[in-house]
Amino acid sequence: xxxxxxxxxxxxxxxxxxxxxxxxxxxxxxxxxxxxxxxxxxxxxxxxxxxxxxxxxxxxxxxxxxxxxxxxxxxxxxxxxxxxxxxxxxxxxxxxxxxxxxxxxxxxxxxxxxxxxxxxxxxxxxxxxxxxxxxxxxxxxxxxxxxxxxxxxxxxxxxxxxxxxxxxxxxxxxxxxxxxxxxxxxxxxxxxxxxxxxxxxxxxxxxxxxxxxxxxxxxxxxxxxxxxxxxxxxxxxxxxxxxxxxxxxxxxxxxxxxxxxxxxxxxxxxxxxxxxxxxxxxxxxxxxxxxxxxxxxxxxxxxxxxxxxxxxxxxxxxxxxxxxxxxxxxxxxxxxxxxxxxxxxxxxxxxxxxxxxxxxxxxxxxxxxxxxxxxxxxxxxxxxxxxxxxxxxxxxxxxxxxxxxxxxxxxxxxxxxxxxxxxxxxxxxxxxxxxxxxxxxxxxxx
Numbered sequence: 001x002x003x004x005x006x007x008x009x010x011x012x013x014x015x016x017x018x019x020x021x022x023x024x025x026x027x028x029x030x031x032x033x034x035x036x037x038x039x040x041x042x043x044x045x046x047x048x049x050x051x052x053x054x055x056x057x058x059x060x061x062x063x064x065x066x067x068x069x070x071x072x073x074x075x076x077x078x079x080x081x082x083x084x085x086x087x088x089x090x091x092x093x094x095x096x097x098x099x100x101x102x103x104x105x106x107x108x109x110x111x112x113x114x115x116x117x118x119x120x121x122x123x124x125x126x127x128x129x130x131x132x133x134x135x136x137x138x139x140x141x142x143x144x145x146x147x148x149x150x151x152x153x154x155x156x157x158x159x160x161x162x163x164x165x166x167x168x169x170x171x172x173x174x175x176x177x178x179x180x181x182x183x184x185x186x187x188x189x190x191x192x193x194x195x196x197x198x199x200x201x202x203x204x205x206x207x208x209x210x211x212x213x214x215x216x217x218x219x220x221x222x223x224x225x226x227x228x229x230x231x232x233x234x235x236x237x238x239x240x241x242x243x244x245x246x247x248x249x250x251x252x253x254x255x256x257x258x259x260x261x262x263x264x265x266x267x268x269x270x271x272x273x274x275x276x277x278x279x280x281x282x283x284x285x286x287x288x289x290x291x292x293x294x295x296x297x298x299x300x301x302x303x304x305x306x307x308x309x310x311x312x313x314x315x316x317x318x319x320x321x322x323x324x325x326x327x328x329x330x331x332x333x334x335x336x337x338x339x340x341x342x343x344x345x346x347x348x349x350x351x352x353x354x355x356x357x358x359x360x361x362x363x364x365x366x367x368x369x370x371x372x373x374x375x376x377x378x379x380x381x382x383x384x385x386x387x388x389x390x391x392x393x394x395x396x397x398x399x400x401x402x403x404x405x406x407x408x409x410x411x412x413x414x415x416x417x418x419x420x421x422x423x424x425x426x427x428x429x430x431x432x433x434x435x436x437x438x439x440x441x442x443x444x445x446x
Contacts, residue, residue, distance in 0.1 A: 063273035064327040065266045067199045067222045070319050074306050077189065077228040080164065081109045084134040087185050088161025093136045094153060094175045096167030099191055100140050103231060104166075109133070134161070141167060144206050145174045154181045162187060162223075169195050173203035177216055185223040192235035193314040194243040195351060196250070198225050199322030201266070229306045229314055238350065240301045243317035244294055245352030245385045248376070249359045250321045251287035253415070254280055254328025256366065262418035264329040275327040283324035289316040291375070295382045332365050333358035335416035336432070339409035343401060345393035349386075356385040357392060357435065364438075365431035366421060377442060387439030389432075397436070402429045 071079065084091045095104055137157045142149045153174065162185040165175025172188050179186035180203075188198045201221045205214040232240075257264060257274065264275045289312055297313035300306070336358030340346045346354060360380070363373050380387050389397055406428040409416055416423055440446045 061273050062276045063264065063266050064276045064279045064323070065201060065221050066323060067225045067319075069224045070199070071224065072227040072229060072311065072315060072319075074230040075228060076226055077107060077231065078109060079226065080187070080189075081133050083187060083224060083226070084136075084162060084164070088134070090135040090137065090157075090160045091162045091164050091187075092153065092157055092160050092178065093138045093164045093166060094141055094171060094178065095138060096141045096171040096191075097143070099167045099171075100138070103191065104138070136164075141171045141174060143170075144208075145170045145177070145204065146206050146208055148208065150174060150177045150181065150205075153178045160184060165189065167191055169197055170204075170206075172198055173205075176203040176218055176222065177205065180216070180218050187224040187226060188222050189226045189228070190318065191231050192239040192243070193227070193232050193317040194235070194239035195246055196243075196318060196321035196325055198222065199319055200326045202326075225318070227314060227318060229311060232314060233301060233304055233306050233310060237298070237301050240313075240317075241298065241383055241385060242350035242352030243321075244290055244298075244313065244383055245350075245354075245356035245359075245380075247286055247290060247317045247321035247352075248379070248385070249331075249333035249355050249362075250324035250328065251283045252359055252362055252366075253331035253333055253418070254283035254324050256331035256362075256420065257329030257418050260418055260420050262329055265326045275329065279324065279327035282320055283328040286316045286320035286324050289313065289320065291379055294379060298383050329418055330415035331418045332362035332416050335409045335414045336361045336405070336428075338411075338414065339405035339407075339428075340392065340394075342404050342408045343394060345395075349392050353386050354392060356380055357387070357389070360387060360435040360439065361428075361431045362419070364434040365416075365427065366419060373438070377438065381442070387435075387442065388445075389436045390440075397433075399429075402432060405429075405432065 137160065139153055139156055142152070160182065163175050163179035163182065164187045165172040166189040168191065172190060175188060176186055190198050199221065201218040203216040203218065205216050207213040254264075254275065256262070258280050261274060263272050264279065266273060293309040293312045293316075296307070296309035300310035333355050337351065337354040340349075340354045340357065359376065363376060377387055379385075386392050394401065403425065406425040409428050410423050410425065416428070421427065437446065
């Protein structure tokens with residue numbers, strides 16, 4: 001095209017996108033178009049249309065999402081029988097294998113250990129003495145949140161009052177999906193403060209080969225999220241640190257969405273709304289809590305001690321970060337996480353560890369000031385989060401690997417487009433290299 005045709009086509013695309021009209025309207029306007037350029041024009045139109053639809057919707061409607069109830073503290077798991085009784089007389093209790101072997105037998109409300117062992121074959125456990133206590137149908141999680149596993153658990157028992165998930169992230173996601181299929185309330189009991197997913201209305205579904213195949217949006221957020229900090233403090237410390245890495249991103253990503261007017265990550269009522277004022281306040285509170293209590297909480301976790309600092313950071317990792325990411329929105333950090341996940345070297349790293357480097361990358365991508373960069377790097381160093389690619393297993397940093405990460409980071413629909421700065425492969429690669437160099441420089445490696 002010459003400059004005249006280019007100018008008119010872009011004007012046409014902008015006009016049609018504003019009116020949310022079809023792409024055929026663009027083609028009918030442009031009569032001398034080369035076939036090789038149609039796809040590029042269609043992609044441009046779709047991006048414009050998405051932007052216009054978001055702007056039109058978000059100017060009027062804001063949204064925030066919460067779990068119906070959040071409970072946290074030492075011994076909180078003992079509340080399960082009374083919570084289940086509010087819904088009825090029975091529940092499916094989905095537990096991961098480690099919890100089933102090491103934690104479940106010690107829970108008083110499940111009866112003594114001998115009784116637990118005797119009734120295990122049938123899967124039915126009476127919650128303590130007397131018929132007034134709810135009945136638990138225990139099901140050991142198969143290890144992967146797949147459609148096959150979800151259907152197995154759905155078929156295990158249809159006439160229950162609620163579903164309980166007790167364990168790690170995939171166990172909880174499976175429990176969410178089962179409750180949605182059965183249309184009954186859900187109670188989630190994380191056994192580690194390693195992620196903010198328990199409070200959200202989303203489950204990640206995998207195929208039988210272990211790859212992500214679907215993000216299941218649920219009609220509502222969990223009814224109850226319950227964290228027993230006596231259990232959580234005994235989880236591996238690295239999981240707790242990873243949770244802080246995930247929570248660290250919440251403020252920066254939500255703030256990017258706020259400044260740009262981008263949509264948040266709320267699921268049950270659609271994806272086209274920004275957060276309310278409270279969503280961004282929660283995200284900022286999450287960040288301030290990490291800075292003030294993160295290092296003390298890590299000391300407590302290493303000592304196996306449930307202290308006030310530990311409680312505060314457990315809440316930041318789970319509730320504040322959960323509400324902050326879902327109702328505030330995502331940005332550069334999680335997009336970079338997805339890019340880093342393409343590298344085989346990073347496959348053994350935890351979610352929050354990769355997100356932490358995504359936060360540092362985002363600081364350089366967004367042109368953050370020197371004081372903020374120093375503050376975030378200092379926090380990561382204090383709680384032993386990765387600040388270099390080498391700490392994520394990427395020892396040989398090649399241009400090819402950076403291309404892989406950058407291209408995946410800016411795939412269509414990725415959250416990096418919620419940032420204010422223009423997105424490009426060179427810009428992402430430069431930010432990653434700068435973040436890595438700063439980390440190595442502060443360690444005295446360069």
